[in-house]
Amino acid sequence: MKREKIIIRARRSAFVKALIFISFGILVGWMLFHTPGSTVTTEGHDHEKETTQPEIWTCSMHPQFQLPDPGKCPICAMDLIPLIKGGEVSDPGAIKLSVEALALANVHTSVVGKAKPVRKVRLYGTIQPDERLMQSQPSHIPGRIEQLLVNFTGEQVKKGQPLATIYSPELINAQQDLLEAMKMKDVQPAILEAARERLRQWKLSSDQIASIEQSGTVTTEFPVLAGTSGIVMGRRVNVGDYVNRGTVLFDITDLSKLWVLFDAYEQDIAFIRIGDKITYTLQAMPGKRFEGRVTFVDPFVDQMTRVAKVRVEVSNSNGALKPEMFVTGLIEARLDEYRNNMVIPRSAVLWTGKRSVVYVKLPEEEEPAFRLREITLGPKLGNSYVVVDGLEEGEEIVTDGTFSVDAAAQLEGKPSMMNPSGGKVSTGHDHGAMIAEGTSSTMEMESEKVKVDQRFTKQFKSVYDHYLQMSDAFVDSDPDKVTQQSAYVLEALKKTEMKYLKGAAHDIWMKQLPALEKALDKIRSSDDLEVQREAYAGFNLAFYKVLKAFGLEGDTAYYQYCPMALGDKGAYWFSDQKEIRNPYFGDAMLKCGETRETLK
Numbered sequence: 001m002k003r004e005k006i007i008i009r010a011r012r013s014a015f016v017k018a019l020i021f022i023s024f025g026i027l028v029g030w031m032l033f034h035t036p037g038s039t040v041t042t043e044g045h046d047h048e049k050e051t052t053q054p055e056i057w058t059c060s061m062h063p064q065f066q067l068p069d070p071g072k073c074p075i076c077a078m079d080l081i082p083l084i085k086g087g088e089v090s091d092p093g094a095i096k097l098s099v100e101a102l103a104l105a106n107v108h109t110s111v112v113g114k115a116k117p118v119r120k121v122r123l124y125g126t127i128q129p130d131e132r133l134m135q136s137q138p139s140h141i142p143g144r145i146e147q148l149l150v151n152f153t154g155e156q157v158k159k160g161q162p163l164a165t166i167y168s169p170e171l172i173n174a175q176q177d178l179l180e181a182m183k184m185k186d187v188q189p190a191i192l193e194a195a196r197e198r199l200r201q202w203k204l205s206s207d208q209i210a211s212i213e214q215s216g217t218v219t220t221e222f223p224v225l226a227g228t229s230g231i232v233m234g235r236r237v238n239v240g241d242y243v244n245r246g247t248v249l250f251d252i253t254d255l256s257k258l259w260v261l262f263d264a265y266e267q268d269i270a271f272i273r274i275g276d277k278i279t280y281t282l283q284a285m286p287g288k289r290f291e292g293r294v295t296f297v298d299p300f301v302d303q304m305t306r307v308a309k310v311r312v313e314v315s316n317s318n319g320a321l322k323p324e325m326f327v328t329g330l331i332e333a334r335l336d337e338y339r340n341n342m343v344i345p346r347s348a349v350l351w352t353g354k355r356s357v358v359y360v361k362l363p364e365e366e367e368p369a370f371r372l373r374e375i376t377l378g379p380k381l382g383n384s385y386v387v388v389d390g391l392e393e394g395e396e397i398v399t400d401g402t403f404s405v406d407a408a409a410q411l412e413g414k415p416s417m418m419n420p421s422g423g424k425v426s427t428g429h430d431h432g433a434m435i436a437e438g439t440s441s442t443m444e445m446e447s448e449k450v451k452v453d454q455r456f457t458k459q460f461k462s463v464y465d466h467y468l469q470m471s472d473a474f475v476d477s478d479p480d481k482v483t484q485q486s487a488y489v490l491e492a493l494k495k496t497e498m499k500y501l502k503g504a505a506h507d508i509w510m511k512q513l514p515a516l517e518k519a520l521d522k523i524r525s526s527d528d529l530e531v532q533r534e535a536y537a538g539f540n541l542a543f544y545k546v547l548k549a550f551g552l553e554g555d556t557a558y559y560q561y562c563p564m565a566l567g568d569k570g571a572y573w574f575s576d577q578k579e580i581r582n583p584y585f586g587d588a589m590l591k592c593g594e595t596r597e598t599l600k
Contacts, residue, residue, distance in 0.1 A: 058407065072591070093422065094362055095409045096369040105408075107401030109361055112391050115343040117335040120382050121271050122480045122527075123278075123310060124487050125262035127325040130313070133254035135228045139243045140203035143168030146221050148239055150250065155232045157252060162223040164237075164249060174198050175218045182213055202245075230254040255323070258316045260292065262329050263307040265525040271333035271379075272297055272310055280312070280329035284322070290314070294331075306525055328484060335386070338378055342387040348399040349377070349385060350406060350417045351530055357417055359405050361396040370398060370405055372415045380527055403588065450508065452550045456500035460546075461553045463492040467543070468576055470523075474536060474583030475590070479529045486523040486532075493517065508549045515542035533584050537571035544572065547599055556600050562593035572596070 057080040058066050059073035070080050097107075143166040150163050157163065178199065181192040199209050204222070212219065234251035237243060260280065264272055276294045292312035301308050312329075314321065350357050356377050359370040375390030391397070398405050409416040416422075452460075470485035493516060501509050519539035523532045547557060558575045565571035565584035573583050580593045 058411070091362060091369070091371060093415050094365075094369045094371040095405065095412055095414045096365065096367055097405070097408060098367060101408075102368055102401075105401050105404035107404055108399055109396050110345070110348070110399040112342050112344060112387075112395045112397055113393055114340065115384075117338045117341065117343060117379070117381055117386055119271050119333045119335055119379050121264075121268045121331040121333055122483065123262035123264060123268070123329040123331065124484060124524075125260060125310075125327050125329065127282075127321050127323050127327060128259045128261045129233070129253045129255060129323055130257045130259050133230070133257060134233075135230070135252050136248045137163060137224070137227060137250040137252055138245075139164075139166060139224055139247050139249055140245060141166055141168045141171050141222060142244050143171065143242070145237055145239050145241045145243065145249075148235075148237070149223075150232055150235070153232050153235055157226045157229065157232060159226055159229045161226045163226050164224045165221045166224060166243070167221050171199075171202060171222060172218055172220060174202070175212055178209070178212060179216060179218070182216075224249060226252065228252055228254065255319065255321075256315070256317055258314050258321055258323070260312040260314055260327055260329070262310040262312070262327070263305070263524075264297070264310045265307055266301060267526070269297070269301075269308055271335070272331060273333075276331050276333065278312055278329045278331045280327050282321075283326045283328075285320075306521065335379060335381075338386045341378060342391050342393060343381065343384050344387055344391070344397065345399045346380075346383045346385060348397050348402060349375075350402055355420075357420075358391070359398040359402060359409075360391075361398070363396070370409075372406075372409065372417070372420070374420075449551060450503075450505045450549050452505050453500035453502075454553075456496065456505075457550065457553050459492075459496040459500075460550055461555070463489060463496065464547070464552060464555070464557070464574075466492045467574065470536075471573060471575065471583050474533065474573075475581050475586055477529060477586035477588075479527050479532060482529070482532050483524055483527065486520050490517065490520040490524065493520070505550065508546060512542040512546050515539075516546075533571075534566060536573070536583070537566060540572045540574065543574065547574070551600060556598060558595045559597040559599060560593050561596045562589075564589065564592055574599075 056066050056068065057070050059080055067080060073080060145164055146167045147165040148163075149161075149165070150157060174195070178192075178195040181188070181195040185192045196209055199212075200206075208222075230252045231254075232250050233253045236248050236250065243249070262278075272294060274294050274297060278292055278294060280290050280292070281288065282290070292314055294310055295313050296309075296311040298308040298310070344358070348358050355374055357372055357374050360373050362369040362371055373390060376388040378386030378388040380386075406417050410419065413422050466485065466489040470482060470489050473481035473485045493513075498506065498509060516539060519535045519542070522535035523539070526532055526535075544559060555576065558578055559572060560575055560580060561570060561572050562582050562584055563570045565582075571584055575581065578595060580591050580595075582590055582592050585592060
């Protein structure tokens with residue numbers, strides 16, 4: 001009780017001291033700022049002018065929405081940004097922004113300049129045997145396989161090692177002829193030499209022939225000796241098989257030297273030359289980097305895959321590299337023909353259809369003002385582009401926050417990415433009614449589920465798992481990663497076995513498979529993210545029909561839709577989670593979309 005009284009007294013004392021301090025502050029403030037004789041009047045007092053203008057929040061992708069408080073866009077769920085109001089500017093097509101507005105929208109500019117153009121060409125391929133070191137081991141005599149001394153593929157053999165034994169009636173007759181010729185060697189030496197030559201034609205050595213002559217007996221089984229050292233890559237015969245002269249018994253390959261064969265697409269071939277340095281990594285050896293030189297570029301492009309092979313020769317004396325390992329390579333190609341062109345960051349460019357635009361800062365304006373300008377792009381250089389036409393050295397362009405500037409231009413009715421002629425934005429946009437061009441609604445696309453062999457379902461599940469990784473690459477907006485993951489999807493697709501599909505299931509698969517492969521080839525053959533996304537949308541339409549008919553092995557797939565994708569045409573994709581992660585916009589509009597259907 002006594003302790004509580006002490007606490008109450010301490011609080012009262014502190015309160016009294018605070019009142020005295022505040023009163024003293026008010027008195028000092030009045031003495032400093034009060035002017036004698038001044039009076040306070042309310043006549044003509046404009047409260048609206050003294051009140052701070054309320055801040056308006058909008059969406060950089062949907063500027064027709066203007067809300068009084070921060071939050072999420074009702075369409076795409078992007079974070080709202082403060083509304084940027086433009087001012088008067090001498091150029092009627094330009095948008096003028098204050099320094100404060102630029103800071104709020106996190107807008108940054110950079111001066112355009114020249115740079116050493118180096119294009120990074122990313123290639124994907126596999127380890128393959130050196131074709132020059134691959135040999136077939138034939139039988140040089142006809143007969144029946146009595147014994148196989150090498151019984152499985154992958155076995156190491158050495159030159160001269162016995163691989164099999166053969167019982168040959170023809171060889172028995174030839175030995176008998178030799179022994180008969182031996183009896184007449186003094187009278188008919190030519191006959192003896194002819195008998196010997198016949199055995200030599202069957203690859204019997206001089207020692208073997210001499211042994212027959214000395215022993216005077218016929219050998220019924222003869223060994224087949226390895227003609228080279230290496231690894232047995234294929235076994236063509238079994239015990240008891242009858243073989244003719246020249247029949248291949250084994251495929252033997254020397255793996256001490258290997259080829260790395262990369263797939264180069266048409267748009268990359270021009271940047272690859274013999275002698276170029278290439279660095280590459282293997283999935284099987286994470287964290288380890290290899291280097292080599294391009295030794296050959298295929299002069300032909302495959303008419304089906306649209307790729308040319310690029311070869312790198314490597315030593316494999318320790319046997320660490322194995323044929324069919326996946327390889328990812330990188331060539332940094334110098335583009336000397338573009339050395340006098342401008343290079344700008346990728347973040348500065350907005351795309352709409354085939355048009356590429358940037359916002360150029362007007363140098364003659366006192367406050368920051370920007371004008372939309374269409375440019376022509378050259379090759380992509382990683383996170384930047386070569387500019388072929390449309391910009392001059394020394395000009396200043398927006399490199400960060402370009403969407404925000406474009407949203408402000410739309411609100412002011414200035415020329416913008418989606419409206420190059422200017423004019424006020426429309427708010428009557430019906431997103432719910434949008435369906436991807438050339439497709440029907442989800443309900444119209446539905447099909448009956450068919451019975452599928454569990455073995456095929458398991459293989460198809462692998463395709464779906466790789467598909468999800470490809471979708472994540474689209475969400476990350478990483479075209480190189482998209483290319484890599486699409487290659488894995490295609491590989492899984494090729495490993496599906498149609499022999500497990502019967503009746504209606506076989507018909508559905510055969511109808512959709514060409515569309516799936518064509519879309520994946522287009523994704524793999526381009527490093528333009530917009531082109532990849534367009535092909536991805538086509539893949540999803542065909543994939544829907546297959547997944548709808550076949551289902552998944554105990555998993556759930558969410559069929560999701562974004563009305564803003566592909567220039568407002570709308571597009572679908574699949575996800576293994578209900579949360580929307582838009583692969584057509586990535587971070588720009590990550591939450592834009594909705595789940596249209598749940599498949600199992």
